[in-house]
């Protein structure tokens with residue numbers, strides 16, 4: 470099991486848990502829109518670190534982005550496996566072909 474899949478399983482297990490017992494349970498209890506907002510905020514922080522070439526902060530913020538992406542997906546009942554399957558579907562396809570298929 471990878472770090473990401475272990476984290477996804479932990480987040481899934483937090484669904485319905487007491488919001489006072491865990492940060493993840495608290496965030497999930499606020500609903501999918503709040504989870505999406507948090508993901509967007511963390512993504513912007515990672516973008517700013519990349520733009521400033523702040524390497525240490527980019528690593529730190531990227532970890533926040535991955536965590537909040539998994540929370541947002543869980544809030545909408547989308548699994549990490551579904552996202553990975555989509556990435557696997559694209560393997561062997563060039564980025565240009567993928568772009569063309571989107572019209």
Ligand SMILES: N=c1c2ncn([C@@H]3O[C@H](COP(=O)(O)OP(=O)(O)OP(=O)(O)O)[C@@H](O)[C@H]3O)c2ncn1[C@@H]1O[C@H](COP(=O)(O)O)[C@@H](O)[C@H]1O
Nearest residue numbers: 476479480483490491492493494495507510532533536537
């Ligand atoms: N990877 C993370 C992780 N990354 C970030 N965060 C939390 O995300 C929050 C984001 O920080 P912010 O400053 O943006 O949020 P905030 O200011 O506290 O909140 P708001 O002002 O937005 O309301 C922090 O409180 C972090 O603790 C995380 N919380 C949990 N995990 C993982 O999730 C697991 C389960 O955590 P719990 O649900 O807390 O048991 C942990 O073992 C970790 O592996």
